[in-house]
Amino acid sequence: MTTSPVAASRERTVTAARSRPALRLDPRTKAVLVLATSLVVMAPEGVSFIPAALVLGVLLAFNEGAWVRALALPVAAAGIGTIAYLLPMYVPHPVVGVVATMAAYLVRLVAIGGVALHLMSTTSPMELTAALRAARVPRAITVSAAVMLRFLPTIIAEARAVYDAMRLRGIGGWGGMLRHPVLSIERFTVPLIASSLRVAEDLSASALLRGLGSASRPTAMRPPRLGAADGAAVLVAAGLAVVTVLW
Known part of the structure; x- marks a missing residue:
């Protein structure tokens, strides 16, 4: 039995409304965190920022109450990282090298996915649209x-x-x-x-x-507002980046 798009989107909105994190972040802050994490981790020297991105994803999962994700992120990253960086040292084979190269990119996607999943699971499409319009996107x-x-x-x-x-x-x-x-x-x-x-x-x-797609700007029933939680999240992300650079 397939799910209609209207029912799926309605269920998506209800799920996002029920998942009330301890500290509610503005959708613009979540989008900035996802964009910044993607740019930093996917950079040529972004391997060193993978632990910081994982810590940020775990903290967001704890804030959201997603305990399974908070445990799965470091476990998946550790397993894939072992294949990417340790396996070629002990098994020098061309096939292992190809697998390790794919795993090296996959562990970066896991680090970014932890932050992106928080955005997708706690933000409804209407909230995201209102936030992007407020940001003049x-x-x-x-x-x-x-x-x-x-x-x-x-x-x-x-x-x-x-x-x-x-x-x-x-x-x-x-x-x-x-x-x-x-x-x-x-x-x-x-x-x-x-x-x-x-x-x-x-x-x-x-x-x-x-x-x-209309030319007029619609009015949001709940306009987005930046608060202390958004400043705390930005400070935590900046602190993780600084610790990574200094380390």
Whole structure:
């Protein structure tokens, strides 16, 4: 059973409203933290900033009450980092080198993902749109960010629905993937692409009805406000960066 885009976006909004962190950050602060973390970690010398980004992601997860994420971030980063930096030292093989190179980029994405997941799980599309408009962000970026925040959870739900349907028909699972990899990929991607096109059309119509592409500036029911929590978050992030540089 697939989830409609309207129901998925409504569930997304309710979930974001129920997740009340101890210190509520302004969506602009969350977006700045994600952007700064991405720029620093993905820089040529960004490996040294990975621990600071992980600490920031864990602190945000604790603030949100996402205990599983707070534990999974360092564990995943440690495992992937072992493959990326320690395994080539003990197993000098070309294949291991390729795997280590991929793992080196993946551990950076894990560090960035910890901060990005906090933004996605605690911010509704309406809050993000209002915050970006208050920051005078161009309309093209505002609309794209709002649509992406609504589109990704819906596509994940559609992918799970397709996978469950394949399992019910006995054509899913790792066994079927190993026996018929090309056929399994085809059976999964074709329904998902068709569903994605339908979801994209529905979300586009919903965006037009909500006035995302209008020339006039809509009024937010809850205007974003910067507070002491935002200043504390920026100071913590700056302190982690300074400690990394001095270390």
